[in-house]
Amino acid sequence: MTTLLTHIGKIITWHSDRQSMIIDTESDIMIEDGRIIKIGPDLGEADYIIDCHGKMVSPGFVDSHTHPVFMHGREEEFQMRLQGATYEEIALAGGGIVSSIKGVREATEDELIHKVRDRMDTFLSLGTTTIEAKSGYGLDVESELKSLSVLDKVNQHHEIDIHSTFMGAHAFPPEFAKNKDGYIEYICQNMLPKIAKQGIAEYCDVFCEKGYFSVEQSRKILVTAKQYGLKIRLHADEFVDSGAAELAGELNACSADHLMAISDNGIQSLKENHVVATLLPGTTFFLGKSTYAPYKKLKLAGVNIALATDFNPGSCYIQSMPFMLALACIYLKMDILDAFKASTIMGAKALGLEKTVGSIEEGKKADIVVWNVEDPVEIPYNVNQSLIRSVIKNGKKLK
Numbered sequence: 001m002t003t004l005l006t007h008i009g010k011i012i013t014w015h016s017d018r019q020s021m022i023i024d025t026e027s028d029i030m031i032e033d034g035r036i037i038k039i040g041p042d043l044g045e046a047d048y049i050i051d052c053h054g055k056m057v058s059p060g061f062v063d064s065h066t067h068p069v070f071m072h073g074r075e076e077e078f079q080m081r082l083q084g085a086t087y088e089e090i091a092l093a094g095g096g097i098v099s100s101i102k103g104v105r106e107a108t109e110d111e112l113i114h115k116v117r118d119r120m121d122t123f124l125s126l127g128t129t130t131i132e133a134k135s136g137y138g139l140d141v142e143s144e145l146k147s148l149s150v151l152d153k154v155n156q157h158h159e160i161d162i163h164s165t166f167m168g169a170h171a172f173p174p175e176f177a178k179n180k181d182g183y184i185e186y187i188c189q190n191m192l193p194k195i196a197k198q199g200i201a202e203y204c205d206v207f208c209e210k211g212y213f214s215v216e217q218s219r220k221i222l223v224t225a226k227q228y229g230l231k232i233r234l235h236a237d238e239f240v241d242s243g244a245a246e247l248a249g250e251l252n253a254c255s256a257d258h259l260m261a262i263s264d265n266g267i268q269s270l271k272e273n274h275v276v277a278t279l280l281p282g283t284t285f286f287l288g289k290s291t292y293a294p295y296k297k298l299k300l301a302g303v304n305i306a307l308a309t310d311f312n313p314g315s316c317y318i319q320s321m322p323f324m325l326a327l328a329c330i331y332l333k334m335d336i337l338d339a340f341k342a343s344t345i346m347g348a349k350a351l352g353l354e355k356t357v358g359s360i361e362e363g364k365k366a367d368i369v370v371w372n373v374e375d376p377v378e379i380p381y382n383v384n385q386s387l388i389r390s391v392i393k394n395g396k397k398l399k
């Protein structure tokens, strides 16, 4: 079956041959069996026609950093924070990550599947067609395996493409609070072998940060994960410069994420080792902080930059990539075409998927957003409006 997108005003996409973003104003898009087979003027007839009415189309978003496997939102903690409560006060009241851990450990797989499926419906409706999703609210063997199994089962029955990450090193669970090195051993000797055997996780992520997992502890976990065949990514230099970006370079990670406190050496390390810098402006925004990642410095250094949501119940309860475009433009001073590049092809690169998704090019998956706008800058400008006309996933129009 063929599908033709016609009367397109503008195609905004990465162009592999030119190695830049382009705005194509002349072309139709022909899709067959879920793939883009031809892009050009007057492509003729097809079994199914999608009239874009002169509006803009872009690739589906690739959200390369999310934490969607949890039971409940943490509104009470949000409220406490608004009233000035500290991290410690929130933890004492039973809030923080510990409450999400309790939720996942006590939940059945079916209960979690329900929650994650609903969240994926929302992601897709907001234009995200490929997503990275982490475990990391179980923090024991059984609950981490359960979290990954939930992602696998949702992925099998949902249009969105989910790529899973094992994040046992998200925090220290209460039973290891006084034996941190013991938890590192537990991850390396008990968790990772079983995660690898389960075969769902493609990546391993670590929260490498002062007060969480040190560079040495992170290195040990990530080196072991690599031995089990997992690709690696890091939460790096979010609050202080702890040398996490340098570690990402040393270990040839796919991506180093957050980076609000990255050093010049860290930037150099990402550049030299081709590690994607994934910026998550939603977290700074949602926490009411003002320190965003040094986007201009990273760009000047020639580092590849991706944008993602960091959707999670604590520090960023935001699923919208269009909203991330707005934050990137307003707070990081990112050019809108660069923001599209960061949230499509660079998101794909951060996951090692740049050959199959992230741009509107012949041979790629037909993952496309048809917008209700004519120019890309209308998206950050109309910051609170849903401007998506339809989402096309694997060539199928979803709404």
Ligand SMILES: [Zn+2]
Residues within 6 Å of the ligand: 065, 067, 235, 310, 312
């Ligand atoms: Zn995160």
